[in-house]
Amino acid sequence: MTSSPSSSSAGGWSGVLGVPGGALVVAGVSGLLHEWFGFIRFLGFTRHLIPAGHEVLGYALMTFAGCLLLAGAEAVRRRDRG
Numbered sequence: 001m002t003s004s005p006s007s008s009s010a011g012g013w014s015g016v017l018g019v020p021g022g023a024l025v026v027a028g029v030s031g032l033l034h035e036w037f038g039f040i041r042f043l044g045f046t047r048h049l050i051p052a053g054h055e056v057l058g059y060a061l062m063t064f065a066g067c068l069l070l071a072g073a074e075a076v077r078r079r080d081r082g
Helices: 005-037 044-048 055-081
Strands: none
Touching: 005 044, 005 055, 044 055
């Protein structure tokens, strides 16, 4: 019932990168939709992270950073799978 140290650390790093990555993607896309179409903002607290006047660029960079984190999580998961 015990797991090897590498498998437990792989799941940890994958989650550490994947959870904030997914949140950044959702927040960035939600912010872009709100800026472009006036949709309801899903994660409204993110507006405090973006400087006034640079909302579209900020949300686009937030989405890109989230995609990078998700790609990193996937790479860690694949590497540790073998």
